[in-house]
Amino acid sequence: MKAQSMTGGRPFGLLVRFAVPLMLGDVIQQMYVIADSMVVGRLIGVNAFAAVSASGALYWLIQAVIFGFSQGFGTLMAQRFGAGNYPGLRHSCALSLRLTLVIGLVLTGLYLVLAKPLLTVMNTPPEILEDAALYLGILSGGITAVFINSVIFSAFRAMGNSKIPLYVFIASSVINIMLDIVLVLYTPMGVAAVAAATTGVQFLSAGFNVWYLVKYAGMHFTRGDFASDAPLAGELLRLGVPLGARNCVAAAGGIVIQYVINGYGTVFIAGIAAAKKLYSVLFIIGSGMEGAAAAFVAQNYGAGRFDRITDGVRSARRIMFAGLVVIVPLMFLFGRRILGLLVSGEDAQLDAVMDTAVNQLGVCLVLLPFLYMLLLYRSGLQGMGNSFMPMVSGILEATLRTAAALVLPFFFGAWGVFLSEPIGWPVMAVQLYVVYVSVLRKKEKRT
Numbered sequence: 001m002k003a004q005s006m007t008g009g010r011p012f013g014l015l016v017r018f019a020v021p022l023m024l025g026d027v028i029q030q031m032y033v034i035a036d037s038m039v040v041g042r043l044i045g046v047n048a049f050a051a052v053s054a055s056g057a058l059y060w061l062i063q064a065v066i067f068g069f070s071q072g073f074g075t076l077m078a079q080r081f082g083a084g085n086y087p088g089l090r091h092s093c094a095l096s097l098r099l100t101l102v103i104g105l106v107l108t109g110l111y112l113v114l115a116k117p118l119l120t121v122m123n124t125p126p127e128i129l130e131d132a133a134l135y136l137g138i139l140s141g142g143i144t145a146v147f148i149n150s151v152i153f154s155a156f157r158a159m160g161n162s163k164i165p166l167y168v169f170i171a172s173s174v175i176n177i178m179l180d181i182v183l184v185l186y187t188p189m190g191v192a193a194v195a196a197a198t199t200g201v202q203f204l205s206a207g208f209n210v211w212y213l214v215k216y217a218g219m220h221f222t223r224g225d226f227a228s229d230a231p232l233a234g235e236l237l238r239l240g241v242p243l244g245a246r247n248c249v250a251a252a253g254g255i256v257i258q259y260v261i262n263g264y265g266t267v268f269i270a271g272i273a274a275a276k277k278l279y280s281v282l283f284i285i286g287s288g289m290e291g292a293a294a295a296f297v298a299q300n301y302g303a304g305r306f307d308r309i310t311d312g313v314r315s316a317r318r319i320m321f322a323g324l325v326v327i328v329p330l331m332f333l334f335g336r337r338i339l340g341l342l343v344s345g346e347d348a349q350l351d352a353v354m355d356t357a358v359n360q361l362g363v364c365l366v367l368l369p370f371l372y373m374l375l376l377y378r379s380g381l382q383g384m385g386n387s388f389m390p391m392v393s394g395i396l397e398a399t400l401r402t403a404a405a406l407v408l409p410f411f412f413g414a415w416g417v418f419l420s421e422p423i424g425w426p427v428m429a430v431q432l433y434v435v436y437v438s439v440l441r442k443k444e445k446r447t
Helices: 011-044 046-054 056-082 086-121 126-140 143-158 163-186 191-215 230-262 266-279 281-302 306-339 347-383 388-412 414-420 425-446
Strands: none
Touching: 011 163, 011 281, 011 306, 046 056, 046 126, 046 191, 046 266, 056 086, 056 126, 056 143, 056 230, 056 281, 056 347, 086 126, 086 143, 086 230, 126 191, 143 163, 143 191, 143 281, 163 191, 230 266, 230 388, 230 414, 266 281, 266 306, 266 347, 281 306, 281 347, 306 347, 306 425, 347 388, 347 414, 347 425, 388 414, 388 425
């Protein structure tokens, strides 16, 4: 596998080359999400679409924890790669996989026990509760596979290779959609068909990723790489636990918001869900640059190149704002038409779904620049090994979102729900910028 050191060369070009596969991966992911939603919403129905959507907050909770741990593990791998410490890179990757198996099994057990009770507490409408619980129950079987995939992708990116995760995701998405259609059309499984297809493909991807990592990616593990190492495990957990906790709290806030959304009924649930499917597209440039900046900062931090960290973050910011100039007007112009592809139904019902979706999308578009800055400075801190402040920021953001979802609807009705999603972005963007500048200056003075 071709690795890419980002400790030399023009930051702008390196970031673009690294970020483009991440952005393409996000595009493919959103195409997959939209196609998957179309299969459910148009081939099964609005109730099935709402059931899958109502369970989305709970499934995102577990994914968020997984992604947080993986980001933390990947930070240490990138720092060791940037420092040229390849034995340490292998050992940290191997121990990350060991921790993945343990944490993944624990999360699976918790999910199986708590999923349906949480759906009930979330005020999920009775007509979709059983389908939502069934969908989550099947997905829970693939949690460990999701975790393995996430950690291996973090290892690839730590070594400057963002293309392999893209290729794997393209292949798995195509297979997943094909299975979705076949199982929905030719079996009576309903939403269970979609969940079974997703879980099966996750295990298929995990098997391929492990094989590729060992055979072709230069990770020629020895038994010693997997040996217990308490200090290394402690360092991995120091980086991973705060990010996992941050994501967990943020996702828990999403569950509270979903509780409020559920109280407005199935049509409102479907409208918010449709908006979320689409405004995930808005994050593509931001999340792609977040991943690129995190790898860039971590590699250069490991190499002691603090001057390049400043240049890299400045370049990433320019790229992000250039993307905003393009994507925001396009979504204002064509958002409703794209949303109309997701759901079918009676005219009055469909109009209500679309009105809800367009309103939610518009609020997020207005505040999107703040989200991009939040992602950038958070990734800069994480790359320097500071997981604590991103955790604090995530908890504060989730607290603001949750409080807004519980309070604002009393004053503004449905608009209070629309505002609750992005309300924390401006505050957290400013806070993370201040902390990022302070931490970087302290690091520079110590060298």
